[in-house]
Amino acid sequence: MTLMDKFKSHHDSSSSSSDSESDGKPGFRKRVSTLRHRLSDKFPIHDTSEGRASMESHSTIKSDPEPPPEPNRPTQAELDKEAAQATAAATARPVRKGMLNEVKTLDTRFNKRGERRVTESTVSFTHATVKPKAENFSEYCMVIKRRFNEEGKQMSSILEIYSPYLIKAFQDILGRNRIHYIENRIDMGDLMIIEGTPEVVYHYRKELSEYRPSNANALEDTLSQIGLLLAYMQHSMGNELLETETFFGRGLIKCQWLWMIFRPGDLVYRPSTDELFYLCRTKYQQNGFCLVFESVVYDGKSFNRVQFSHMIHSFDTTRSISALSVIPLSFHKDSEGLRGRLLRRGEWYFNLQGVKTVTHPKLGRVVVDTKTYNKRPNHKLPSATHVSYGTKKCVCACDTCADSLQGEVTDSNHKLRKLNDEDKLLCISTIHGFVLSRKVWEKIRVDKLNPTCWQEDPMEAIVMNESVRNAILDLLRSPLFFSSSASTEMSGNKGKGFVVLLHGGSGTGKTLTVESIAEHLKRPLYVLTGGELGSTPEEVNTKLGDVLSLSFRWKAITLIEEADLFLQPPSQEDNLRTNLASSFHRNLEYFQGVLFITTNRVSRQTVDRAIFSRAHIVIHYTYLKPDERQKVWQNSVREFPPEEVEMSNQDFHSLAMHNIDGRRISSITRIAMMSAKTKGEKLMRIHFEAALVIGGVEIKGQSVSSSMWLEN
Numbered sequence: 120m121t122l123m124d125k126f127k128s129h130h131d132s133s134s135s136s137s138d139s140e141s142d143g144k145p146g147f148r149k150r151v152s153t154l155r156h157r158l159s160d161k162f163p164i165h166d167t168s169e170g171r172a173s174m175e176s177h178s179t180i181k182s183d184p185e186p187p188p189e190p191n192r193p194t195q196a197e198l199d200k201e202a203a204q205a206t207a208a209a210t211a212r213p214v215r216k217g218m219l220n221e222v223k224t225l226d227t228r229f230n231k232r233g234e235r236r237v238t239e240s241t242v243s244f245t246h247a248t249v250k251p252k253a254e255n256f257s258e259y260c261m262v263i264k265r266r267f268n269e270e271g272k273q274m275s276s277i278l279e280i281y282s283p284y285l286i287k288a289f290q291d292i293l294g295r296n297r298i299h300y301i302e303n304r305i306d307m308g309d310l311m312i313i314e315g316t317p318e319v320v321y322h323y324r325k326e327l328s329e330y331r332p333s334n335a336n337a338l339e340d341t342l343s344q345i346g347l348l349l350a351y352m353q354h355s356m357g358n359e360l361l362e363t364e365t366f367f368g369r370g371l372i373k374c375q376w377l378w379m380i381f382r383p384g385d386l387v388y389r390p391s392t393d394e395l396f397y398l399c400r401t402k403y404q405q406n407g408f409c410l411v412f413e414s415v416v417y418d419g420k421s422f423n424r425v426q427f428s429h430m431i432h433s434f435d436t437t438r439s440i441s442a443l444s445v446i447p448l449s450f451h452k453d454s455e456g457l458r459g460r461l462l463r464r465g466e467w468y469f470n471l472q473g474v475k476t477v478t479h480p481k482l483g484r485v486v487v488d489t490k491t492y493n494k495r496p497n498h499k500l501p502s503a504t505h506v507s508y509g510t511k512k513c514v515c516a517c518d519t520c521a522d523s524l525q526g527e528v529t530d531s532n533h534k535l536r537k538l539n540d541e542d543k544l545l546c547i548s549t550i551h552g553f554v555l556s557r558k559v560w561e562k563i564r565v566d567k568l569n570p571t572c573w574q575e576d577p578m579e580a581i582v583m584n585e586s587v588r589n590a591i592l593d594l595l596r597s598p599l600f601f602s603s604s605a606s607t608e609m610s611g612n613k614g615k616g617f618v619v620l621l622h623g624g625s626g627t628g629k630t631l632t633v634e635s636i637a638e639h640l641k642r643p644l645y646v647l648t649g650g651e652l653g654s655t656p657e658e659v660n661t662k663l664g665d666v667l668s669l670s671f672r673w674k675a676i677t678l679i680e681e682a683d684l685f686l687q688p689p690s691q692e693d694n695l696r697t698n699l700a701s702s703f704h705r706n707l708e709y710f711q712g713v714l715f716i717t718t719n720r721v722s723r724q725t726v727d728r729a730i731f732s733r734a735h736i737v738i739h740y741t742y743l744k745p746d747e748r749q750k751v752w753q754n755s756v757r758e759f760p761p762e763e764v765e766m767s768n769q770d771f772h773s774l775a776m777h778n779i780d781g782r783r784i785s786s787i788t789r790i791a792m793m794s795a796k797t798k799g800e801k802l803m804r805i806h807f808e809a810a811l812v813i814g815g816v817e818i819k820g821q822s823v824s825s826s827m828w829l830e831n
Contacts, residue, residue, distance in 0.1 A: 216257045216309060217281030220343045222351065223256050224263040233269070240265070257281045260344045261351065278351065280311040284332065284341040285348060289319070292326045296384030320352040322382040370450070372440050374433050377401075377408045380440065386448040386544065387412060388457065389429070393566075394548045395448065395461055397541075399426065407432040410445060415465075415538070415545040417472055419490025422538060424545075458544060465543025468565050471550055474673055476643045477568040484571065485552040485563065486643050486673050492551040492560055553669075555643060558651075577638035580754045582628060582747045582781075587738060591619065594735070595640055595676075595713060615711040616667075618733055622718045622726065623740025626780025628751075629717040632738075633678045636715075643675040649682040655695075656702040659685075663706045671712040678715045686718050688727045700727060707733045742780065749775035755788040756802065763801055770804040777811065787814050 224240035256262050260282035266275045300319050332341045387398050396412035408431040416425045475487045549562045621629040637644040652659045670677040685703040752771045790810035795802045
């Protein structure tokens with residue numbers, strides 16, 4: 120009980136027991152009135168209704184008799200002390216930030232003396248008041264601060280949000296997209312600042328209007344403050360809101376409105392590359408509108424989010440949104456179909472990790488090996504970036520990557536998890552592959568690559584001794600020649616590879632043998648000629664070493680054709696040729712993998728004996744006999760559908776009587792097939808005979824040379 124309460128209690132008891140005495144003492148009423156005014160001065164905030172009622176009851180006393188002695192009446196010092204304590208308690212009460220459902224607008228302007236002064240604005244927007252409720256502006260849910268120059272032109276506008284309800288709403292709605300508005304300090308916890316146009320409010324106006332807090336007690340205040348926030352956005356943007364809705368509904372846009380359709384955190388589509396991107400942030404620059412977005416890229420070890428930038432150059436006229444170089448996915452005419460197609464492509468991109476042999480409709484067989492491509496000299500990898508709050512740049516979720524804050528992979532044997540759907544959508548559209556037919560690295564569209572369809576029974580196309588063919592296949596089926604543990608299974612550092620020498624005349628089937636073996640083993644075939652190895656020992660050593668190293672990594676079969684220069688016996692008169700052969704032989708001793716070497720040298724006497732000591736198998740090819748040629752003719756039409764071929768055994772026997780090699784048989788078959796297709800006919804003997812004449816083969820005493828055919 121305060122001193123004032125004690126005093127009132129004591130006075131009330133005295134007055135109730137002797138009303139007549141009080142009425143007879145007029146001096147008492149005067150003293151009570153004086154005390155009431157004194158207490159009113161000392162307790163301006165905590166003056167209660169009970170106290171006021173008590174004072175009013177005594178002020179109506181008509182007589183003013185002298186009061187009896189009051190031993191419990193407080194002294195003046197005690198009254199002053201209690202008044203000071205009450206005042207301190209009133210001024211020290213805690214400020215509740217952002218709890219007033221009103222908006223304060225403050226303007227910074229220049230006065231007549233050129234001094235900056237902060238004043239309360241007299242201009243408001245709908246549903247907001249500007250009357251101050253407290254000197255502490257942070258009690259308001261929002262405070263608008265506008266700055267004007269000396270001419271009175273508004274230079275900037277800042278919205279400060281103190282309301283915990285609004286900040287919680289933004290955090291719930293934006294989720295991980297908060298990082299893209301970090302410049303607006305959405306994650307400050309107790310303060311959110313939006314500079315200039317309230318872009319984040321516009322981007323999430325629908326979500327804000329539909330938002331309901333999980334705390335039911337905060338529902339009324341949250342909805343009220345969201346209404347104020349949306350009203351502020353409408354007031355800031357004015358008639359532009361209605362105008363843009365009309366234009367966007369017709370699929371049109373102006374340059375100054377680009378920010379309105381590109382919301383950070385959404386997916387955007389670039390038609391020129393047929394790719395989807397995750398939009399991180401946007402910004403107007405001097406020459407246009409810059410977008411920064413992310414893709415998922417495989418670097419040979421892991422899948423990472425990598426940032427790219429794209430510029431939409433400024434334009435003065437109205438444009439179609441679909442004609443922009445980048446468009447929001449929501450504006451695509453078939454967004455669902457696009458998502459489905461790119462999702463399948465992303466799954467295929469994920470499957471191309473490691474080393475894969477695939478097929479391109481025009482380029483043929485391609486080896487995809489991103490890790491090897493990225494190790495090339497002077498090749499610069501794109502820098503990976505953090506994908507979102509609290510995550511690594513590495514999309515892979517293996518234990519090795521999860522333990523690394525930077526996403527660095529230290530375990531080369533770690534397994535990658537499957538990508539989620541968003542990661543698959545964001546996978547880039549191209550990948551680098553080694554085109555075996557051209558022997559170069561090329562950037563290839565992922566959706567143009569297909570799994571390789573290996574030929575069935577390719578060995579049937581080889582016309583050779585059955586025992587020799589089976590011996591080669593048995594050896595090549597061994598994993599020893601393609602295993603990294605070969606060095607531990609063989610003694611010393613030599614003899615880890617498998618070398619096969621094929622020698623014989625041109626067109627006898629040497630190359631076809633190697634192609635069929637590679638097809639049978641389902642391995643890529645790396646073919647190059649002796650001339651491609653270089654003209655100096657250093658070039659040969661470097662080139663051959665690189666080729667054999669790649670072939671071993673890809674588990675490919677290597678074929679070196681026309682290697683005559685390296686197979687000739689050494690000569691004291693030609694040191695260069697001798698050094699080239701020496702460098703060639705040295706690489707054969709230390710490589711791992713499988714290597715086929717072909718030469719047109721028929722006699723063993725014309726081949727360096729050193730190569731025979733390094734070759735595991737040496738096969739000599741002779742020219743075909745009639746029965747062998749007949750089988751080659753029959754094999755040459757196997758690649759065509761049976762219903763498109765009308766040939767009997769007698770027809771093939773007749774063709775086998777022409778003494779030509781396997782290469783010319785293949786060439787003549789293609790000419791005959793083209794002739795049949797042009798005429799819309801089945802492939803028949805008459806087409807082959809016409810092709811033989813064109814090819815310069817004598818038929819029934821007549822012959823037409825190739826040179827004559829070219830002249831015609």
